[in-house]
Amino acid sequence: MADHTKDRIIVALDVPTAEEARMHIADLRDSVGAFKIGLQLFTVAGAGFVRETVKDGIKLFLDVKFHDIPVTVANASVEATRLGVWMFNIHAIGGSEMMSRTVESVKEVCEKENLRRPKIIGVTVLTSSNRVTLKQVGLEMNVADQVLNLANLSKSAGLDGVVASPNETEIIRKNVSRDDFLIVTPGVRLGNVENDDQKRVMTPGEAILGGADYLVIGRPILQAEDKLEAVRQIIENIRSESI
Numbered sequence: 001m002a003d004h005t006k007d008r009i010i011v012a013l014d015v016p017t018a019e020e021a022r023m024h025i026a027d028l029r030d031s032v033g034a035f036k037i038g039l040q041l042f043t044v045a046g047a048g049f050v051r052e053t054v055k056d057g058i059k060l061f062l063d064v065k066f067h068d069i070p071v072t073v074a075n076a077s078v079e080a081t082r083l084g085v086w087m088f089n090i091h092a093i094g095g096s097e098m099m100s101r102t103v104e105s106v107k108e109v110c111e112k113e114n115l116r117r118p119k120i121i122g123v124t125v126l127t128s129s130n131r132v133t134l135k136q137v138g139l140e141m142n143v144a145d146q147v148l149n150l151a152n153l154s155k156s157a158g159l160d161g162v163v164a165s166p167n168e169t170e171i172i173r174k175n176v177s178r179d180d181f182l183i184v185t186p187g188v189r190l191g192n193v194e195n196d197d198q199k200r201v202m203t204p205g206e207a208i209l210g211g212a213d214y215l216v217i218g219r220p221i222l223q224a225e226d227k228l229e230a231v232r233q234i235i236e237n238i239r240s241e242s243i
Contacts, residue, residue: 005235008208011216012183014038018045024222025058031231034059034086035214052064054084061184061216065123067091068097072106077120077193081106085118089163092150099157112173119182121152127165127187129220144171153167158219160174165209166202173211184211190220190233204234205241 012229021041028035035058037050042064054060064074071091080088086137088104103120110117124147125134126133131142135148145167154162154173161182164172169183183206217234224230231234 003112005238006031006231008212008214008238009231010034010036010188010214010216010235011221012036012038012063012216013041013222014107014218015041015222018049019057020154021045021049021053024052024227025056027227028057028221028231032227033214034061036061036218039065047079050085051085058117059086060084061086062088063216065089065091066102067094068098068178070101073098076236077102078105078109081109081115082113082120084116087119087121089121089123089161089184090095090123092154092159092162096153096157098115099154099159102192103158117232120159121161121163121182121184122150122159124150124154124162124164124168143200144168148172148175149179155181161213161217166207166212169207169212182213183211183214183217186216186242187219188217203237203241205237 011028011032013024013035015021025035037060050060050062060081066076067090073094077090092099099122105111106117106120109115125143134141134143134146141149147164148171151162151172153165155176155178161184163184165187166185169185172183188202188204188207190203207215221227221230
């Protein structure tokens, strides 16, 4: 497996126990770039499991989607930084002040405590949402416009990138004028896998071709009979479709 390809795959550890997560990490750590710990596993296993995993040399994306008043999100983000995670996210809909204050606070603690600065990315519109979902909560923009609006807001606030569905990666690439702006993409499925609760999906190769930097993939790998073979197929799909 070519390192530059496998490093774009982030395995979502959406599992109910730390033991199961450790098993998946042991099986896959040499075949993918990073792992994601989300709300379920973080609630069960806590910060201690994050520290343990980081100490073991694993790149971690902490996917807890902070969204609160600016000072609370900034303080929580400082603690995430102290955990040593490679990347974490906050809800871009929390606004410019929340995002910029987070960036400033993380920068300050990294300089003061000689910590490695994690990537901070903004959540745009969840892949489980569509136009109907947005209207239900009073947002009249269509999904693409809302995603682009939040991506530009994230860029202006100093974030490193955004989380966005593969359907919106191309519009972000064309309209957000920063070459190093990251796009982290969930909602990726191979053709023979059901979409589960995600409505806006693509294949891995299509997502990369559209401009995604990293792909967050969970069930298609973790629920496969052969996890390593599933990763191999994903990498082959990226190579064949993103040329």
